[in-house]
Amino acid sequence: MMNCREATRLLSEAQDRKLTLAENVELKFHTMMCSGCRNFGKQMSSLRSFMSDYARPEQDDLRK
Template identity: 40%
Template sequence: MYSCREASERASRAMEEPLPRMQRAQLWLHLAMCRGCHNFSRQIEFLRLASRKSPKMFDRDEG
């Protein structure tokens, strides 16, 4: 089973690219048992979705 550090790294990576089946299973198992990592995973998913929906604040050409 993953450590919390490994789980948080895999959860972050899973937001960017699909994980191999075994890594997904190990991550799911860790998240099912660890409330802190489960909360972290939900928070980064929320931030990812919120950043997609927010206006692009830094796209203006100010120069």
């Protein structure tokens, strides 16, 4: 049974590689039961979205 430490590692790695079917199934099952890891997964996507906005030079005007 996957714990939160293992789930968060996989949720991070999912940003960098394709998870296996077994990993995906176990992760889905864990996040259905765990709101903390479910939020963590959404936040990994938010971080990527923030970084793509951060990398846009147009955003510089807002950061000044």
